[in-house]
Structure formats: structure tokens, C-alpha cells
Amino acid sequence: MIEPDFEKGSGLLPAIVQDYKTKDVLMLAYMNRNSWLKTLETGKATYWSRSRNALWVKGEISGNIQIVKDILMDCDSDTILLKVEQIGGSACHTGYNTCFYRRLSGGKVEIVGRKIFNPEEVYK
Numbered sequence: 001m002i003e004p005d006f007e008k009g010s011g012l013l014p015a016i017v018q019d020y021k022t023k024d025v026l027m028l029a030y031m032n033r034n035s036w037l038k039t040l041e042t043g044k045a046t047y048w049s050r051s052r053n054a055l056w057v058k059g060e061i062s063g064n065i066q067i068v069k070d071i072l073m074d075c076d077s078d079t080i081l082l083k084v085e086q087i088g089g090s091a092c093h094t095g096y097n098t099c100f101y102r103r104l105s106g107g108k109v110e111i112v113g114r115k116i117f118n119p120e121e122v123y124k
Contacts, residue, residue, distance in 0.1 A: 006033050008078040012048060017091065020069040020083035026091035027099040029058075031080055043068050045082055062122050064088035090116035093123070 004013050011033070017026045029047040031039070035055055038046040042057075045066035049056040059065030066084035073080055092099040092113075101113025 002073060002077065004031070004033075004036060004073060004080055005077040006036075008076070012050075013078055013080055015045075015047060015080040015082055017045065017066065017082050017084055019086055019091075021085075024098055025100055026066075026084070026086060026097075029056075036080075039068060039071075039082075045084055058091075059087065062088065062090070062093070062117070064090045064116075066091070088116070093119060095119045095122075 006013060012030045013032075015029045015031045017029060018024065019026055029045075030050060031046075032048040035046045035048045038055060038057075045058045045068055047056045047058060048054075057065070065087045066082070067087060068082055068084055070083040071080065072083070086097075090097055092101065094101075095115050095117045096113040097116055098113055101111060103110050103112045
């Protein structure tokens, strides 16, 4: 089995998350060796939360979990691509379907994503 080179990122590597059906880029997160192994063990996307300094199973609070369908690694083994089934329709903690819901156009920000839930109701 190949394994990401966690040494290159001082223990943390970027993980690009993509919807396996629509191909939409859902989010960018970080993984360490423990979150990598937990993801492989459970089939649920597990990341390292830099703000909480702890393992983070995506959707453990909101219910919007990510079931891993495919894992790819770049040529340098220092970036991970997870193709996932996004349960609940929302990958973003702000309630949007993807974290990339804002577009810069003509110097202005335009909302291009779909709001799936109200974060104030979910994260009480």
C-alpha cells in the first residue's frame, strides 16, 4: 500500500474533497497519519482540525458525513484527493453545499452555492 508522505508537511497534508458524482470540489481539509488511518479503517472522511487540535470526523455534529468512495494521491505523495458521497447535501459548516460557494466577479463577491441548512440551528 502506498502512504502519503506526512513528513513533507510537518505531519499535516492537504486533502482536497470532491463529490464523486458531480465532481464538485467540496472543501479542503488537512490530514495527519492518524486521520488517514481512521479514514481507511472506517470509510468515513476523518481530518485533523487545526483549530481544535484534534481528530475530526466530518459530519459528527451536523450529520453531513462523507463516505469515501475513492482515494487518489498526487505524484509527490503530499496531497490527498478524497472522492466522497456527501450525506446530507452540505459539506460546508456555513450550510452551503460546498465551501466554495462564493465567486469573485468584476471585483464583487457573488453567492453561487446552495444553502442547505441554517448553521445556527445545527451547531447550537
